[in-house]
Amino acid sequence: MLGGEISFLRGALVALPGTTLDQITEIRSHPYVLDQCRTFLSTLGSVSLAQAQDTAGSAKGIKEGGLKTTAAIAGARAAELYNLTILKSGIEDDSNTVTRYVLLSTKAVVPERHLNPVTSVSLVLKNQPGAIHKATAAFALRGLNISKIESRPTSRSITVAKPWEYVIYIDVDGSTADAAVANAIANLHEFAIKVRVLGSYPRYQPPVQPLVGQYGVGLKMIPPLLYLLARAHAINFVGTT
CATH class of the missing domain: 3.30.70.260 (ACT domain)
Structure with a gap:
């Protein structure tokens, strides 16, 4: 680990343009994200839930597959990048849910003491x-x-x-x-x-700066220090919730 940052990202139910909530038969997302949205999902009746590797990949799969009756729980930025419609936002059970991003590398870098x-x-x-x-x-x-x-x-x-x-x-x-x-x-x-x-x-808490991650998803809450480290080491961010 070369760095880490915690950010508040609101979950959204996204689908292809023209799709309505009552047409959805399946919802995809990371298993932890599905678990964090249990209250909302319980209101949808017989809609099936499918686990995916990550939230952005779920949104991308819907776009590339043209899946008209499938929705994903992802961020608003993913909906923007893949031209998907947000059917409902803020669907997580706890509005204080956070995602921790970590920067990974095969080479260790020991930070200087003034960086706390x-x-x-x-x-x-x-x-x-x-x-x-x-x-x-x-x-x-x-x-x-x-x-x-x-x-x-x-x-x-x-x-x-x-x-x-x-x-x-x-x-x-x-x-x-x-x-x-x-x-x-x-x-x-x-x-x-x-x-x-x-x-x-x-441990660093600077102003935000956009960064494009592994799946082409802009991570708006990534700090400049991690951004520069990622550029220098040509590595990607991993998010854990």
Whole structure:
């Protein structure tokens, strides 16, 4: 990871021009997005739901396939680029839903300290008493602040799926160039099955600047710093909700 940014993007139900809501028989989108719009989707009766790799790809598929009875949940920018009609906007259950964009590269770049860096780490803990406490203590005892911690099932992550096994994702202030951060990560190996440093990157909140992503979709909320990094490394943005 070379960078990350969180943005508020409103979901919209989009379809080919001339299509009305009562003509829709199928709705496509990323599974997480479908889950975030459950209340609205429950009002549509027998409309079938189809999982897709991403929201923009769903919109693009409708345009290229000329699918008159299929709609997608995507952003307004995707509707604009693929000449689709917005049937309804703001359909997510929670208006505070955010998308986190991360910039990926095969080469690590350690940010300078004045950029207020953050480091992301993933780990699978051993099944033993106090494992989570020990993991967080590795940072706390060195005076390091954990800005985010979450868990996901290993079935979609870095190991083979096992019942009740989770990957813990931690964001900690500082970079791997800092001795305290490096030592804390080394300490994690004592009580973790697997530890992976996802990267150190700048925490930056500048004015927005448009960028065209992998599917030709303008990501209006991408900050200039990430924009310049993407141009320099010829890499794309990945969004997670």
